[in-house]
Amino acid sequence: MKLDITPVVKAQQVDFKRPPLEFYKAIGEEEGMKELMYDFYDKIYESDISHFFPQDEDEFQKVKEKNTKFFIQICGGPKVYEDEAKGMDLDEYMVRLHDDFSITEKSRIEWLGTMRDAINDIAIKKKNVDEKLIEEFWDYLEKFSKLTVNTFSDGSHYYANLLDKSDSRLGN
Numbered sequence: 033m034k035l036d037i038t039p040v041v042k043a044q045q046v047d048f049k050r051p052p053l054e055f056y057k058a059i060g061e062e063e064g065m066k067e068l069m070y071d072f073y074d075k076i077y078e079s080d081i082s083h084f085f086p087q088d089e090d091e092f093q094k095v096k097e098k099n100t101k102f103f104i105q106i107c108g109g110p111k112v113y114e115d116e117a118k119g120m121d122l123d124e125y126m127v128r129l130h131d132d133f134s135i136t137e138k139s140r141i142e143w144l145g146t147m148r149d150a151i152n153d154i155a156i157k158k159k160n161v162d163e164k165l166i167e168e169f170w171d172y173l174e175k176f177s178k179l180t181v182n183t184f185s186d187g188s189h190y191y192a193n194l195l196d197k198s199d200s201r202l203g204n
């Protein structure tokens with residue numbers, strides 16, 4: 033199975049496709065997505081990017097819950113994250129939310145590597161999700177995560193703005 037990471041290029045347009053509903057179904061809908069995302073966040077706390085996230089247990093729990101809801105909705109499941117995005121375009125909202133953190137390519141690679149471990153443990157080994165669906169889910173993460181990178185090695189910043197771009201990205 034190919035779960036590669038390609039480098040981010042500053043200011044380059046990213047054409048991503050939202051993950052398929054079939055992935056959401058195969059992982060076991062709301063409960064399965066919760067399992068995957070909670071495992072991911074438990075692994076985040078052992079990772080090199082743990083300092084980005086709340087150290088307070090209640091706050092950490094809130095991030096886990098919101099993250100799970102987001103992934104349910106982005107896969108085409110029930111619109112359980114809708115209220116969080118305050119009526120904004122969901123993709124644009126998610127990019128803007130990351131503006132508050134200085135995210136580098138190195139952090140992105142750590143984030144993706146952590147997610148790859150969670151996918152391996154939960155989606156592949158435990159739930160036996162079809163390879164093609166995993167690859168489509170990964171493709172979304174690998175591409176979308178480029179839009180969260182806003183801090184570059186020369187110290188400069190660039191904040192991606194999806195609203196300026198064409199709508200070819202919308203898969204669902």
Ligand code: HEM
Nearest residue numbers: 081084085086098099102133135139140143173176177180
């Ligand atoms: C595919 C890429 C990514 C997606 C879909 C994503 C999604 C999310 C979601 C849904 C949340 C919770 C939002 C909420 O509070 O309502 C979140 C929070 C966060 N994400 Fe990401 N993320 C991505 C990549 C990254 C990367 C690469 C980093 C690098 C460090 C990162 C760092 C954070 C941080 C620091 C928070 C906030 C924690 C807090 O509230 O204090 N994310 N992300």
